[in-house]
Amino acid sequence: MGSEHSDTQNSSFTIITFYPTMEEFTDFDKYIAYMESQGAHRAGLAKVIPPKDWKARQTYADISDILIATPLQQVASGQAGVFTQYHKKKKAMTLGQYRCLANSEKYRTPPHLNFEDLERKYWKSRIYDSPIYGADVNGSLFDE
Numbered sequence: 001m002g003s004e005h006s007d008t009q010n011s012s013f014t015i016i017t018f019y020p021t022m023e024e025f026t027d028f029d030k031y032i033a034y035m036e037s038q039g040a041h042r043a044g045l046a047k048v049i050p051p052k053d054w055k056a057r058q059t060y061a062d063i064s065d066i067l068i069a070t071p072l073q074q075v076a077s078g079q080a081g082v083f084t085q086y087h088k089k090k091k092a093m094t095l096g097q098y099r100c101l102a103n104s105e106k107y108r109t110p111p112h113l114n115f116e117d118l119e120r121k122y123w124k125s126r127i128y129d130s131p132i133y134g135a136d137v138n139g140s141l142f143d144e
Contacts, residue, residue: 013043022051064096068134071098075130083127090132098134107132 016038024031040046071090076083093101101107106129112118 014039015043015045015047016040017047017049019049020051022053025051025054064094064099066095066137068093068095068098068137070136072133072135073130074133076127078127088130095134095137098132101132 016035018031018035018038018040020031024034035041035046035048069092071093073088073090074085075088076085078084109118110121110125112121
C-alpha cells in the first residue's frame with residue numbers, strides 16, 4: 001500500500017495512525033486488512049486520517065433504525081500501571097438509541113481546546129468511564 005502511517009507509544013501497546021490515499025480509502029475492508037498486517041490490531045484500535053479529497057456523509061437522518069445487535073462496554077480496572085480490560089455485552093439498541101446515549105451528559109464530548117486536549121482527556125478518564133462501542137454493525141454509515 002502506498003499510504004503512510006505513524007506510531008504513538010502507550011505503555012504496553014502502539015496506536016498506529018494511518019493516512020490512506022483516496023484510492024485505498026474507497027476499499028476500506030482491504031485497507032483494514034493492510035492496517036492489521038502492519039500490527040494495528042495489537043492495540044485494539046487505530047487512528048485513520050481520511051484523505052483531503054474525502055467528503056463526509058451529508059446527513060445521518062436515515063440511519064436511526066439500524067440495529068447494533070451486541071453493543072460492547074469496554075471495562076478497565078487496575079492500579080499502579082497494571083490494568084485489565086474486558087468487554088461486557090449490552091442489550092441490543094438502534095443507532096437512534098445509541099445517538100441519545102452518546103449525547104447524554106455521561107458520554108458526550110467534554111469541553112476541549114483542540115483534538116490533542118480531547119485525546120488526553122479520553123485517556124485520562126478511561127479508567128473511570130467505560131465507553132460503549134457499536135461494533136460489527138451491518139450496513140454502512142458512509143455514502144456509497
